[in-house]
Amino acid sequence: MSFESINIPKFMGKMKFIEYDFSNPQDVFKLTLAxxxxxxxxxxSILYNILQAGQIVIINEHPESDAIPWMTTSGILVNAPPDQVYNVIRDVPNYTKFMPQSEKAVLEKINQDIDQCFYELGIKILFVTIKIPYSVYHYNQKNRVDWIMAAGDFKANYGAFEVVPVPENPSMSMLFFTCYSQPRHKLVNSMFTKYPMLDIMINLSSGTLVVKAMKNRAESIFAEKGGKTPEIQKNTFENLFQNHPTTLAKLAARGSLLVIEDSKPIFYCGGTIVKSPMEKVFKSLRDLEGMSSISKDWTAKIIKQNETSAEVKMKTIMDLTFKFESDYIADYTFEPPDRISYIGVTDSNLKGVAGSYELFSLGDSETLVFYRNTSDLKTQGFMMRKLLNIEPTFELAIQASQTKYMLSTMQQWCER
Structure with a gap:
């Protein structure tokens, strides 16, 4: 089928489509294929061990091509074989049945390897739902689907699905969703400009939602067909950090790595490489008041402190069109040379606070640092509870983006 014979859905309106020469798809899709x-x-095998602890998000701030400033990759373990997961990815017309925010989905074949897909999303940003029609071209290969922008309310839209077999079990899969997008919608751009945290929230959460939806769909279909796989053996972040720090460092070297632990409560573990020796990083992290001085969104005030512990009054502010403020007292425990932990000890409008900084030396000048944290956002007042009741997925978005923000602040402070 040629471009001329493509049936364009009415919901796309009168958009102008980008046309490519698909005689060499490796060149057209080179940005994501890299x-x-x-x-x-x-x-x-180690990647499988990491996904046994929970979902991951890799924030790649150093992609292979300068044409893309950054990319996010979300990964999850799926209890279904690779061919079943791949079939779900290719089943675009049924996305509306299981994919969050997908209100319309149409697929037209251009040739054996290339599809043109048309979508209309209903994206929820806080209390507003925005309709975004767009189209992309899919390049279908074995266990992989790449895409590139064709038309719509995006300035740019690149990405790929990648299905990776599990060496230990052929009836399980690792699924990765890589994406870079830049919206064109005026309201979305204005909200991102006014509230920068929203941009981080949307990008971190969208990938995790997509792979979770794909996982649920693939596992459901596989089970209906009588497929059986062993239960996923759980892992913990502590085991990962102890046994595979160098692999975690390779993933974090691209920018930062987020591990969303499959635990109760859920811990959000953000890791990055700090260009400073571990001893200096530990000393910098002890200086909580100093670190908070470079942030506009949180402050720390030492109440009392000794060599092994500190009592600290914390205050945080999140500006998401509404300002959410919290203050609490936390007990910090210093365990040199590689760990600082904390736990909230007073009642406030943010309960369930706990976390730690975990350090691993990568030599004389670099340190792998993970910031691990949890809290109960539903205790943060009426507006936060209402927001999470309207869209429960915002909890992951808020927690993940807060973790990324704290990681960036920590890195800036330790490398000063």
Whole structure:
């Protein structure tokens, strides 16, 4: 089928479509084909161990092409074989049945390997739902689907699905969703400009929602067909950090790595490489008042402190069109040379506060640092509870973006 014979859905309106020469798809899709989790020297068995602890998000601030400023990759373990997961990815017309925010989805084939897909999303940003029609071209290969922008309310839209077999079990899969997008919608752009945290929230959460939806769909279909796989063996972040720090460092070297622990409560673990020796990083992290001085969104005030512990009054502010403020007292415990932990000890409008900084030396001048944290956002007042009741997925978005923000502040402070 040629471009001329494509049936364009009415919901696309009168958009102008970008047309490519697909005689050499490797060249057309080279920006995303250069990005692969397993092509960076990452052992698949260790990657499987990491996903046993929970979902991951890799924030790649150093992509292979300068044409893309950053990319996010979300990964999850799926209890279904690779061919079943791949079939779900290719089943675009049924996205409306299981994919969050997908209100319309149409697929037209251009040739054996290339599809043109048309979508209309209903994106919820706080209390507003925005309709975004757009189209992309899919390049279908074995266990992988890449896409590139064709038309719509995006200035740019690149991405890929990648299905990776589990070496230990052929009836399980690792699914990765890589994406870079830049919206064109005026309201979305104005909200991102006024509230920068929203941009981080949307990008971090969208990938995790997509892979979770794909996982649920693939596992459901596989089970209906009588498929059986062993239960996923759980892992913990503590085991990962103890046994596979160098692999975690490889993933974090691209920018930062987020591990969303499959635990109760859920811990959000953000890791990055700090260009400073571990002893200096530990000393910098002890200076909580100093670190908070470079942030507009949180402050720390030491109440009392000794060599092994500190009592600290914390105050945080989140500006998400509404300002959410919290203050509490936390007990910090210093465990040199590689760990600082804390726990909230007073009642406030944010309960369930706990976390830690975990350090691993990568030599004389670099340190792998993970910031691990949890809190109960539903205790943060009426407006936060209402927001999470309207859209429960915002909890993951808020927690993940807060973790990324704290990680950036920590890195800036330790590398000053």
């Amino acid at each position: 990005e692969s989790v397993v092509s960076k020297g990452i052992d698949q």
